[in-house]
Amino acid sequence: MSFSATMRLDDDVATIRLTGDLDARSAPEFNELVNEATGLQVNRMVLIMDELAYMSSAGLRCLVFAHQKMPPGRDLVLVGARPEVVETIKLTGFDRSVLIEQSTEA
Amino acid sequence: MTGTSKRESFRDVQVDPLPQRIDAYPTQTIAGFPVRPGQALPFGATPVPGGINFSVYSNGAERMTLVLFRPGEPRPLAELPFPPSFRTGGVYAMTVFGLDPESIEYGYRAYGPFEPEMGHRFDARWVLTDPYARLIAGHETWGRPSAPDDPYPYRARVPYGDFDWEEVVSPGHRxxxxxxxxxxxxxxxxxxxxxxxxxxxxxxxxxxxxxxxxxxxxxxxxxxxxxxxxxxxxxxxxxxxxxxxxxxxxxxxxxxxxxxxxxxxxxxxxxxxxxxxxxxxxxxxxxxxxxxxxxxxxxxxxxxxxxxxxxxxxxxxxxxxxxxxxxxxxxxxxxxxxxxxxxxxxxxxxxxxxxxxxxxxxxxxxxxxxxxxxxxxxxxxxxxxxxxxxxxxxxxxxxxxxxxxxxxxxxxxxxxxxxxxxxxxxxxxxxxxxxxxxxxxxxxxxxxxxxxxxxxxxxxxxxxxxxxxxxxxxxxxxxxxxxxxxxxxxxxxxxxxxxxxxxxxxxxxxxxxxxxxxxxxxxxxxxxxxxxxxxxxxxxxxxxxxxxxxxxxxxxxxxxxxxxxxxxxxxxxxxxxxxxxxxxxxxxxxxxxxxxALRPRSDRSAPVTDQLFPDVSWHGVHDWTPDWSADSRLLAAMFYAGLPSGAEVQHDCVYVAANSHWEGQRLELPRLPEELAWHTFADTAAEAPHDVYEPGREALRADQSRALVGPRSVLVLVARSRL
Known part of the structure; x- marks a missing residue:
């Protein structure tokens, strides 16, 4: 399934909606978007993941890098990640980097 | 939404993106894959700009083939023979471009003689796992056997080397x-x-x-x-x-x-x-x-x-x-x-x-x-x-x-x-x-x-x-x-x-x-x-x-x-x-x-001059009098360390009495200077919770000159200041 990522900016919150497969082939595209958002000095980056069909280890790594690129004290939030993705993030210790939320707020 | 900014920001530091290397280019095509002669070192499969470098050695092989698979698939995706020009000594090396580490498994087919009496057991029917494989697929579930006809049960993959260690370092204990x-x-x-x-x-x-x-x-x-x-x-x-x-x-x-x-x-x-x-x-x-x-x-x-x-x-x-x-x-x-x-x-x-x-x-x-x-x-x-x-x-x-x-x-x-x-x-x-x-x-x-x-x-x-x-x-x-x-x-x-x-x-x-x-x-x-x-x-x-x-x-x-x-x-x-x-x-x-006193430093720093006791001393029913005879089943040791503490010396002193006899024995304790007193840390003859005390809260002994070590028991005392 092809990958797409779209970003919306509201004040200092960047919301990125991901659909399709996030794997080694699509990861660079996602990374570019993350770079752009961090370049805008947002306070909070929200990734909407409930339409993400698959995420590989390369995709997981993007999340970690996304967090590393944000200034200290700013949040990276994952919304609607599938249970196996959440589990993998936790078991490999990547959950220290991110906040995980069940579903889209409001 | 697309477009890359010219400068990446990493916190406050502005870093110019590195230009693409221009020397990483394929020189030929093998089995449909763009390749070039690889780096012989390091051995194993290593991500390099644009692809993966494969290096494997065999002193006895006559030729070698790199076998690529899509993850989990029984049939190879491709077999890439190493051309003679890709071999240095006994090392076969090839860089394959356009490979995504996540979507590839690899192995080798080695061609050579099957002459066991000469030590050679080449058998090109099998795809061989890279001895340097850092990730092996195919056995993610404990206890699940390989299919008996699987030509490649332990499938080498290429892991990512990145990991965020944060600021954590090894405790580096002595x-x-x-x-x-x-x-x-x-x-x-x-x-x-x-x-x-x-x-x-x-x-x-x-x-x-x-x-x-x-x-x-x-x-x-x-x-x-x-x-x-x-x-x-x-x-x-x-x-x-x-x-x-x-x-x-x-x-x-x-x-x-x-x-x-x-x-x-x-x-x-x-x-x-x-x-x-x-x-x-x-x-x-x-x-x-x-x-x-x-x-x-x-x-x-x-x-x-x-x-x-x-x-x-x-x-x-x-x-x-x-x-x-x-x-x-x-x-x-x-x-x-x-x-x-x-x-x-x-x-x-x-x-x-x-x-x-x-x-x-x-x-x-x-x-x-x-x-x-x-x-x-x-x-x-x-x-x-x-x-x-x-x-x-x-x-x-x-x-x-x-x-x-x-x-x-x-x-x-x-x-x-x-x-x-x-x-x-x-x-x-x-x-x-x-x-x-x-x-x-x-x-x-x-x-x-x-x-x-x-x-x-x-x-x-x-x-x-x-x-x-x-x-x-x-x-x-x-x-x-x-x-x-x-x-x-x-x-x-x-x-x-x-x-x-x-x-x-x-x-x-x-x-x-x-x-x-x-x-x-x-x-x-x-x-x-x-x-x-x-x-x-x-x-x-x-x-x-x-x-x-x-x-x-x-x-x-x-x-x-x-x-x-x-x-x-x-x-x-x-x-x-x-x-x-x-x-x-x-x-x-x-x-x-x-x-x-129980953990002398391996670098053996010079002992302080005014030591109370020797480093280790041996005792028994009478203090300073061990019994080494064949019938003896009692051992009493005193471990001591004098530790410099400013101008003073701090005394660390532990007494261990081990009795493997079926009867208890009454022991004379070594005499301590006035300011110190024997405290009981552990006595295995006592029933829990009196068998042991929290360190630092050992029990002051009423009798400072004698102690009873029970049958088949160990008694551990510590010298502490009288408070």
Missing amino acids: HEDLVIYETHVRGFTAHPASETSAPGTFSALVEKIPYLKGLGVNCVELMPTYEFDELDNPRTDPTTGRRLYNYWGYNPLGFFAPKASYAATGRFGMQVDEFKNMVKELHRAGIEVVLDVVFNHTAEGNEQGPTISFRGLDNSTYYMLTPGGYYANFSGTGNTLNCNHPVVRQFVLDCLRYWVTEFRVDGFRFDLASILGRAPDGSVLPNPPLLETLAHDPVLRDCKLIAEAWDAAGLYQVGSFPAYDRWSEWNGRYRDTVRRFLKGDAGTVGDMATRLAGSSDLYGRRGPTASINFVTAHDGFTLRDLVSYNTKHNEANGEDNRDGDNANNSWNCGWEGPTDDPEVLRLRNRQSRNALLLLLTSRGVPMLLSGDEVGRTQDGNNNAYCQDGPQSWFDWRLTEENADLLRFTRCAIAFRAAHP
């Missing part, structure tokens, strides 16, 4: 401060009572870090964690018909690859990350990680065994062979790795460096390490180059190197292992002496004294930290079984109780196996505490077997290598059932940590 805890990654949490989210995995071990920290150990020694074949056992349990495993895993397949089925995330190919996270979290908790490594044989077995990797790539390089081309068997497992062949030496060094640099582990315990000192023809080398290399390697400089200083072919080097001032040894003499002393054997007091004080007869020049002291280890009885069985009970292993050691020096305290007899149970509890207390007050480095702190039993099985089940697993309910023993062990570990 040798003398270590308390090692030997455990099995699966067995530690596989039991349902572990209540972990992914039982039997690296991540479940992380969930149990608070337990380890609470216990006070500061180093875990993990039984094999590389890829091995747990199904390499043809036997069944004769009573239940259940298949037996090779549960311990002393049969390596991939020396560089963390075991996939020990990772909850193995199905995502993330075992490397999960392993690193385990090391990171242990380090964060102040706990070091030592890996049990098996560089003495492989899972390929003897002539009848499968061709998986080494045999098909370079049989006569990797294995010790007899003149007729058969496998030499110094390991007792079918084959012997040819460790002092220069190529294999380099392989071992590369492997250890990888675990240290990439996984940040703190040391290694070498299974049957004496094999590492044998020449390719099996003879014992006086100055084994591999051991010397490891001792002096700069990458391994801060590593703990621990030898199991014997092998399965009769070489026994405890005390004489070529150490180069670096190696420590599992002190088998310590284990045997403590066991014999505890069961009351006559004539053991002198030897027990030597063991308690750091085995200077074995390690005089190297100092006590060369001695890894232990009473029990994975190989043999658990502590509970040591005091519950006179003989091994290995029937469930399917070999009519012939396997396992017969010389256990164990004593059942009056009844073989389980009993309700309160006297027998009381004695067993006391004997367990005696062993723990001697171990944790001995000079040297103590090693505990996981579960001994809660009375884990294996029902008398002293060779549970094949028992993947409750008999081997850590039953976490025991932490409640035997909470007294757990508390006792915890206090004994904390007591050790509190008393430098």
